[in-house]
Amino acid sequence: MADFSARLLLVRAADTLVAIEATAVREILSAPPATRIPGAPAEVLGVINVRGELVTLVHGHRLLGRDGEAREAGSDTPLVLLAWGGVAVAMVVDEVVDLVPADDVAMTPREELPGVDPRLVRAVGMHGGRSFLVLDLDALFRPLLAA
Numbered sequence: 001m002a003d004f005s006a007r008l009l010l011v012r013a014a015d016t017l018v019a020i021e022a023t024a025v026r027e028i029l030s031a032p033p034a035t036r037i038p039g040a041p042a043e044v045l046g047v048i049n050v051r052g053e054l055v056t057l058v059h060g061h062r063l064l065g066r067d068g069e070a071r072e073a074g075s076d077t078p079l080v081l082l083a084w085g086g087v088a089v090a091m092v093v094d095e096v097v098d099l100v101p102a103d104d105v106a107m108t109p110r111e112e113l114p115g116v117d118p119r120l121v122r123a124v125g126m127h128g129g130r131s132f133l134v135l136d137l138d139a140l141f142r143p144l145l146a147a
Contacts, residue, residue: 008105008125010097010132011080013060016116017097017132019105019125024082024137028096031057031077043144048090050081055088056145063091063140064116084141100127107134 007022034046034057043062047054057079079090110121116133123134 006102008100008102008134009080010100010127010130011060011078011093012095012097013064013091013093016064017130018060018064019100019132019134020080020082020137021134022099024084026081026083026088029079029081029090031079031092041144045092048079050088050090053088055081055090057090057092058141058144060091060093063144064120082137084137084145087145089141089145098128 008019009022009025010017010019012018029050032048032050034048036046037044040046043058045057045059048057049055078093078096080093080096082089082091104127106126107123108126110118110123110133120136120139121133122136125132125134
């Protein structure tokens with residue numbers, strides 16, 4: 001089983017509860033208006049300005065293959081600002097749920113996951129009666145943002 005940071009941030013994207021290692025999270029903020037990038041994949045909503053830094057905005061629903069359930073980002077939509085490979089990326093989510101200690105989480109290897117590409121998942125976790133997917137940020141963002 002992979003090593004995880006000390007804490008996991010649980011967020012909801014569509015009907016899926018997912019975890020992001022807290023060490024990758026820079027901050028949580030509300031969605032400012034995005035500038036669309038012509039020709040960008042559907043998962044990329046555009047770029048936003050976060051205190052003078054241009055940040056790529058991606059849609060959590062679409063990244064997880066839940067395109068039909070995706071809602072547009074509005075001013076009340078939470079964004080999780082992440083640091084990935086030296087790049088800032090903001091991910092639209094439906095809800096920020098909890099911050100849990102990784103030591104308190106029962107982890108199992110990823111299995112075939114209905115409706116979610118298992119390559120995007122590092123493990124399946126269980127905490128407080130809730131099961132969730134621990135995302136592999138490299139697998140999630142590399143196809144969209146590596147250039």
